[in-house]
Amino acid sequence: MRLIALILLLALPFLAGQAFAEQKRISLTYDDAPRSDAAMTGDERAALLIAGLAEAGVEQAAFFITTAAINSPERLKRIQSYAAAGHVLANHSHTHPWLYKVTVEEYLADIDRAAEIMALFENTRPWFRFPFLNEAPTLEKRDAIRAGLAERGLRNAYVTVDNYDWHLESLYQKAVRAGEPICLAALSSLYTDMLVNAANFYDEAARETMGRSPAHTLLLHENDIGALFVVDLVSALEADGWEIISTDEAYEDPIFDIEPDTRFLGQGRIAAIASLNGRARQTFDHFAINEDQIEDAFRGEYGVTAACPAGN
Numbered sequence: 001m002r003l004i005a006l007i008l009l010l011a012l013p014f015l016a017g018q019a020f021a022e023q024k025r026i027s028l029t030y031d032d033a034p035r036s037d038a039a040m041t042g043d044e045r046a047a048l049l050i051a052g053l054a055e056a057g058v059e060q061a062a063f064f065i066t067t068a069a070i071n072s073p074e075r076l077k078r079i080q081s082y083a084a085a086g087h088v089l090a091n092h093s094h095t096h097p098w099l100y101k102v103t104v105e106e107y108l109a110d111i112d113r114a115a116e117i118m119a120l121f122e123n124t125r126p127w128f129r130f131p132f133l134n135e136a137p138t139l140e141k142r143d144a145i146r147a148g149l150a151e152r153g154l155r156n157a158y159v160t161v162d163n164y165d166w167h168l169e170s171l172y173q174k175a176v177r178a179g180e181p182i183c184l185a186a187l188s189s190l191y192t193d194m195l196v197n198a199a200n201f202y203d204e205a206a207r208e209t210m211g212r213s214p215a216h217t218l219l220l221h222e223n224d225i226g227a228l229f230v231v232d233l234v235s236a237l238e239a240d241g242w243e244i245i246s247t248d249e250a251y252e253d254p255i256f257d258i259e260p261d262t263r264f265l266g267q268g269r270i271a272a273i274a275s276l277n278g279r280a281r282q283t284f285d286h287f288a289i290n291e292d293q294i295e296d297a298f299r300g301e302y303g304v305t306a307a308c309p310a311g312n
């Protein structure tokens with residue numbers, strides 16, 4: 001008996017250390033604000049998102065702003081309301097260009113235009129999120145933009161968890177416009193399952209490659225489903241063992257200081273690091289970045305475009 005007690009006592013600090021090391025952490029980041037009116041108006045969406053983040057206990061999310069879309073006083077107020085609620089704002093370019101379609105000079109000028117407008121806001125961070133995560137159409141462009149960002153004191157606000165929440169949003173909006181029945185509970189399940197699975201997919205890749213779980217950054221968009229289901233998303237992540245952290249904390253991770261020497265950057269930083277460590281790129285295919293599979297789940301398995309089953 002005493003021996004068992006002694007073993008337990010000796011094992012405790014180790015077990016506690018393991019538990020600490022195993023803690024999965026993630027921050028929520030919303031791209032493309034301020035987006036246009038959809039099923040919800042932009043104002044309704046922003047109010048719901050801010051209230052949902054507060055209800056879910058998310059003290060700080062990040063909003064990546066496309067400044068050309070701030071084309072009315074209402075939209076300016078929406079962006080200010082995110083900052084006033086404690087969330088941080090950062091540069092997502094002025095016009096959301098693809099790097100492969102424009103010159104380096106045009107691309108940097110677009111970032112500068114956005115930076116002038118971002119200076120009007122409180123609670124900003126010197127971060128740049130690449131539109132479409134299109135960061136390295138060529139090595140020359142990748143390196144020129146990296147140098148340009150460094151000159152401007154801007155850091156690459158990478159994601160670690162890529163997913164096509166934008167595709168699910170577009171399926172939802174199309175169904176709304178077509179007047180189809182929609183079971184919001186089913187849509188919530190699909191949204192949260194897709195994102196929790198994506199988070200675990202990249203976390204497993206990180207553990208396998210880096211031997212640890214980094215502080216993650218979840219790519220989301222300022223869309224209707226993001227606002228409708230933020231409370232459900234946080235609950236689902238927490239139920240799966242995730243802790244929601246601020247984006248400031250996420251970018252304290254040492255992977256913030258790495259610029260992976262690859263062109264495989266469109267699926268986020270973990271995928272880039274893992275591929276440099278020899279993992280095959282095609283093994284990064286997964287449900288949350290497969291448009292056909294998401295649509296099949298939307299119409300089939302999850303039955304979003306149907307009346308909710310009784311009890312929902």
Ligand SMILES: [Zn+2]
Pocket residue numbers: 031032092096130131132
């Ligand atoms: Zn974007």
